[in-house]
Amino acid sequence: MTETVSAAADYRQTVFLPKTDFPMKAGLAASEPARLARWLAGDLYGSIRRARADAPKWIFHDGPPYANGDMHLGHAMNHTLKDLACRTHGMLGFDAPYIPGWDCHGLPIEWKVEEGYRAKGRKKEEVDFLSFRAECRAYAAHWVGVQREQLKRLGVLADWDEPYLTMDFGSEAVIAAELMKFATSGQVYRGAKPVMWSPVEQTALAEAEIEYEDVVSTQIDVAFEIVEAPNYPDLLKHGPVYAVIWTTTPWTIPANRALAYGADVEYSLCYLAGLSASGWSGDTAVNASLTAALDDRMAALDQWGNKFWICATELIPQLEARITERGIRGSIRVKQRLPKDALKGGIAHHPLHHLSGFFAERRPLLAGDFVTTDAGTGLVHMAPDHGEDDFALCKAHGIDPVFAVQADGTYADRADWAWLAGKGSVISPKLNAPDGPICSALREAGALLSAGEYRHSYPHSWRSKKKVIYRCTPQWFVAMDRPLAPSAAADAASRSPVPGESLHGSTLRELALAAIDATRWVPAGGYNRIRAMVEGRPDWVLSRQRAWGVPITLFVHRESGEYLRDPAVNARIVAAFKEQGADAWWTVPAQAFLGADHDAADYEQVTDILDVWFDSGSTHAFVVEARHGVAQADLYLEGSDQHRGWFQSSLLEACGTRGRAPYKTVVTHGMALDGQGRKMSKSLGNVIDPVKIIDVHGADVLRLWVASVDYQEDVRLSDEILKGVVETYRKLRNTLRYLLGALDGFTDAERVAHGDMPPLERWVLHRLAVLDGEIRADVADFAFNRMTARLAAFCNTELSSLFFDIRKDSLYCDPADSAKRRAYRTVLDTLFHALVHYLAPVMVFTAEEAWATRYPDAPSVHQGVYPAVDAAWIDEGLAARFATFEALRAQLALVLEPMRQGKVIRSFLEAEVTLPVPEALADLDLAELLLVARVNAGPLRSPAASRSPVPGESPAGISATVTDDPKCARCWRHLPDVAPETQLCTRCAEAVA
Template identity: 45%
Template sequence: MSADTPDYKDTLFLPETDFPMRAGLPRREPEWLARWERIGVYDRRAAQTEGRTPFTLHDGPPYANGHLHIGHALNKVLKDMVVRSQQMMGRTARYIPGWDCHGLPIEWKIEEQYRARGQDKDTVDVVEFRRECREFAAHWVDVQRDEFKRLGVTGRWDKPYLTMDHHAEAVIAAEFQKFLMNGLIYQGSKPVMWSPVEKTALAEAEVEYHDKDSFTIWVKFPVIEFALPDAQMSDEELDDDAREAIALAREEARAAFLGANVVIWTTTPWTIPSNKAVVYGPEFAYGLYEVVDTPEECWARPGERFILADARAADTFARARLQDGQWRRVRDVTEMQLSAMRVAHPLAGAEGAQGEWDAPRDFRAAPFVTDEDGTGFVHCAPSHGMDEFELYRDLGMLGEVITYNVEEDGRFRADLPLFGGASILKPNGKEGDANKAVIDKLAEVGGLLARGKIKHSYPHSWRSKAPLIYRNTPQWFAAIDRPVGDGQDTYGRTIRERALTSIDELVTWTPERGRNRLHAMIESRPDWVLSRQRAWGVPLTCFVKVGARPTDPDFLLRDAAVNVRILEAFEAEGADAWYAEGAKERFLGPDHDPAEWEQVFDILDVWFDSGSTHAFVLRDREDGSEDGLADLYLEGTDQHRGWFHSSMLQSCGTRGRAPYRGVLTHGFTLDEKGNKMSKSLGNTILPEQIVKEYGADILRLWVAQSDYTGDQRIGDKILKGTADSYRRLRNTLRFLLGNVAHYDPEKAIAREDMPELERFVLHRLAELDRVVREGYSAYDFQGVFQALFTFCTVDLSAFYFDIRKDALYCDPADGVTRRAALTVLDALFHRLVTWLSPILVFTMEEVWLERFPGEESSVHLEDAPATPEDWLDPELAARMARERAIRRVVTGAIEVERREKRIGSSLEAAPIVHVGPELAGVITDPDRFATMCITSGLHVTTDPAPDTAFRLPETAGVAVTVARADGVKCERCWRVLPDVGTHAHPATCARCDAALG
């Protein structure tokens, strides 16, 4: 520019915005949170949407017992995106957060405090203990509430639901009473997952599996009887020789088998004192084996005989330190011969055993035996294994095989001979002395063939992290195959039937595979164990007849008047009323003699609590659900065996169907390498850390970019990539804000009067409107964000904005192209900001307020605007796609020239575009196409292109050579044109001269 040329910079319509490129999210997000609370955004939005089609997402309650982890953040952000997107699309979508406040997770924390002080929990008054649990839960509710709010999650935070609220406890008790009155409750005894450390039964959902080193032993059960049925010798058609041969064979078998040892293998030596039987697989091949020779330090002796499955013999002898050639197979052992045997317990006749194990053991076939490991025989302690328990239950023999050798703390009963008082686990969860005591005694009496150790996956408590055992103990169950006495049989008569019908016919599953998982679990599950031997929770509000047996018809008290008194007390005082002095007399009232009834003090499985939340949240709250059902339950995939499962069973027992119409499941969060996060590995990432470093919107964007249907990975590299995506999107929004500041609604241009480029952008908006609405309806946040991000970065920043900067900055203020572009920018603004508001809640609020400031203003009070169908123009889109393909060849050719420094700006170029016959009619207006290519001129020809022309392999029939544009550079718009310098305003082109007036 010469000294005499004016500086035209101030005459351009440059972007005007204070929207910063640096977001400063960690610092600024709390300001928006405070603002939303100050202006009451949640309440105002609820009032705005009153009367619309409702959408109810029911919150699965987290435990109130610690800071949030990244899984909590993923879950709550997904829920928030669901609620906000449904609101934005025109529905009434409210969110009531809740907390699970009862049960062992919280009780265990209080007990830890007691142990640290050297205090015995059992010496503390139960009501006082429950008060401490309540205060602990209330503290963590407040902590977690603030942490969830910091993530931008909107909801009824001032009035959440808590399972420990008086009304909630009353409803939980009422839901249990429905089970009671409908004939579904019974007391039974069977093996359950038991925590000796926590002294309570656990639900499957409270169990996690870790590797554990276990003792493993091969134990000898001597054959003490062999008696084939007499019917084998009574066939009248046999001659004397045949009879004699059979008799000799029978006697030979008897001689061979008597004194032989059936060998079992177990990883739980402590269950041997409770052994009642040995079982075999009827379909397997078995053999009688004899030891020929033995090395030193071997428990086998030459001449000893063992019965083993043929598939397991070699491995078993190897475990006994016997080499090939030191043992031999003597003969087959048929199923008939096995059925003729009886075996003795290895401790039978042991000194000091007091005859405890002298009775012969039962010996029979069973369907659960395998020959893939072990010996082909299974030792049965039905008090400590479900397969064995069910076998003898079905045989009607439980009374003969159930033992009560193990106390609630995992110790053998004090009067058990040889092992009384030995512990399976120590109070700290470490290995006790029971296994060693049993192994040592077996070795002493000659009952062992081999021993060792094995590392295997083993059940542990998810709280104490201590190993669990199966233990037979009296518990309260809900029968899931017993007809429900409520008369609601639309979906089935039993809980199982109703649940399976609900899964198949009433619920939509996202992803679909969730249906199969829950269906399989419900189809095969046993009755629901409802009782826990703890103190913090809702008690089983029932009474049992003193002296009656569980099978007696009057064992359980079923009295509606008693139930009413209990519920009235719980509503007023909470479940503590059950433990108050005189509670039994108060609840039984004048109609029942307190001496004849015993009050049950077990508490309900905490999953019954959370499974009942639909009743006191969806049904009872004004802001719940009109029909008491949720449109969506959304939790991690582990909740197929947890909340989804228990809610299904509970609701099917009380209202006859599932409490939800839809279920969405997400995976687990792993580190960047795909490893499970663990404090011991040092790879945990807390939401708080991410929020402090990057801001909550970056965490939310990570959620939106993840495929939540599988496991997600997170780490520094991933978060930096997410932050980079955010910056690119923020750039697009900043450009949009800066230019839309010039928009005047009075000067908007109608679609039909717009240039093709603007009509194409409106077409893309109409396409995106469908994608966004369908995506949000399907909870496909990844798909929605990817579509919007690609549109913003590819269609807008790299294409439309790049092209239209010239018109927006340089055209006359009232020029049609500029006004059309501003009209489109306004349409873009309202749609992009509302479409993205469920994901980037803070940033979209910032963008909105930058344009529409004011104390009452908020993007979260806005719906996504309707997009006219007539914006769709497939024909124009197809033509534009062909033009963009040609444009890519042009811009590629120009980039080569710039790289070689033959030109500077693309505006110095006037490309020559060679097109084949099939593309000859695509570019009908070279000047318009030159604008699209951001060049000062452009020539289209069907002449053959020189070999040196630039080509792209994916765009056949197009070649470009780059010539310099003729003319002089306009000092206002920088185009190189022949007419520059011939107008009133120095060094301008005709367009800029007109714009300057």
């Protein structure tokens, strides 16, 4: 067969090639800023709000990030997910506004300002209080501006001109008003409790402000001599008996006030015996060391001879292991197992009782239900200053804290503690070391049984990165288990989802748990997580000993100790804050707030700062309610760490004042990690800067990564992963580019009705209708990765590799008015409108670029909605037929691809195939759909007859040869009707004519 074509037969100008100004190379880093500038100048956000004014509202409430640094990858992921949620719901036809916000108060900002002071050799105490607050405000305002510009560049569409800031005067007024609602309902109280305390930052911290790091502490076993055992007098007849406790915080021993035992734990009376030395060698130095160690142990044996220890029976092996040093082998032997309640009513000496004063007070043995045999000795020393269980048990028995540790972590200056003066902070390793002052004092007193290293997880401040402690100090709290007062219950009921519902007698914990049950949690595991936290959380610590924030706006009567609950006073405070901000608490005289009914001399004005989590927890009041005009937001979306942070503080704040949650649905995402699954940190050098990604690849690529990952888990990003995202972007962009080129010149006059379309076009519309339903379901489930995967697969597999490939011949070569070409272009037009809107929430700049390329004078694509899909397009019978076709196509490729690779054919168009034609496909032009020269119907061969297939033949009975039909010079198809004189097939001859 002759393949040459006459030079005169050049029909290139007669082919309808796609034409578009939409470039193949995106150049996003250069083009996106210009497009963003046009959006901002044209107030795209406001235009959408005006266009959706009558649409049903769908309200997202933005959790406020701290205004104290550049956007990192976690911020970028978080805000892209929020933007996706709002944009996709906007595409569903809702009015979905996005009011961004920032948390501007609190320690993160105050700490940064203090760091600036320290760098300059200045002290915070040397700065005027209000001037310091002004510096904090300026610092926050600076970073709000920086982060706002970075988030704009990310393509987040929001009300950037009017964000909410917790430091706005109006916001501070609402925060104070919300606090006073809690006070009015009687849920606020002042008391001394152990709270998480940062000796470095000298303030109480919330659980959400704590992070845990592995540390090596000193673990010690300490003996407390029991001097009374009224419930089991025989205990002391054998000789001196000691209760042995184990702790990893030696610094708490001086503050001990009692011992706790488990009522159901079995204890044994035991003694030290069988000491010997092992490991002798020819090494003189080693032997000398062992001899010294043995001498120490023999001294210990002398010291403890005829003395007995009490330890939980099952923990004796652990105690024995701790007191046995290198080269020494000894044992602890049981004298007897103690009867139940043997320790009840017992009294012990503090190991340092010889110091007299506080230490000479006797220490009772108390039953504690928190005592376990997981570790230690089964006996726990109680320091009510430094533990929640300690405090509660001691309080129940009338034992008070001693307030031994000061704000900076040093011991109080008192006579009986003089030996600890100048020894440094309690978090100092030197203070707690085996040779430090506490262990040395215990050793000299003969009470230290062991001292060694212990690795464990320990709480640190997430800002200073230093250890925190439990410290008992007077603080303000919100009670979790105190019933709402009747007046507050009535007010909360008026805001409740059930009008008139009485909340009188309900506690904050009960209301919060009920609200958790009424909320949708995505993923579902979030429900168990936050419910467990709220079930077990202590009272909410409201007060902070800092300067930057909203003050606790209460006046406490100096004689009664009760705080004032006067609506008129509260109203004057709120009015002053609206006008002057929270600084008014220090600039307006107290009498001006109190008015004529109260004398300022009778009241203490509280100056503690309100927990910053209360600030952010109150934002629903001045954003969701005040600006959106609804009672509950449809969505809160943050990282999973916010179950203990903003989700919880918002829940408690709203339940305490309104009796319900401020949200209907809560979605959480994981953390952003590097390609190896490690948390990003500067020290590891694995930080991926989102700003740099945008500068190189464009924001749409970063957004596509966010939309592609399973964000409900921790997600990874590396240069290699990013390459895959760039490739996915390229394929999606090329789909839009093909559609734009193929639709060049398309008008409504070309449209073909659905019923008049060929089966292939109707099948594509069926697939589009199915896809539309799936995408809408994905949006409802916030399953953006599933949505993006569907879109990519549809574009790559069903469109580019099948539909576009099959129909390019018709597009290029059919006459302009042919029914098939018109039907194809009609479907392409439908596909363009659908895909550009499906992709618009993800690839915001690219979708707008594609839309503007086709409709330069039309409103933004982001003002549109997902196109309506005709239910008549769904055709399951047709779908089944094309499933058969796709299976046949895949089988044929197994035959033709080896022939192409072996250069038997240059393309499938040269192949004439024989195959069994399924009945469902009998009416289709299979040669056209399979992109081959000719299809001959053949019988279905049995597998047995095809076990040794010849080249060009498949086990399914498909065979192929090189066609003898001539090649059309215009369409390149091999057809029997190609005229020798024109080298054109009949179809192309008509098109040329």
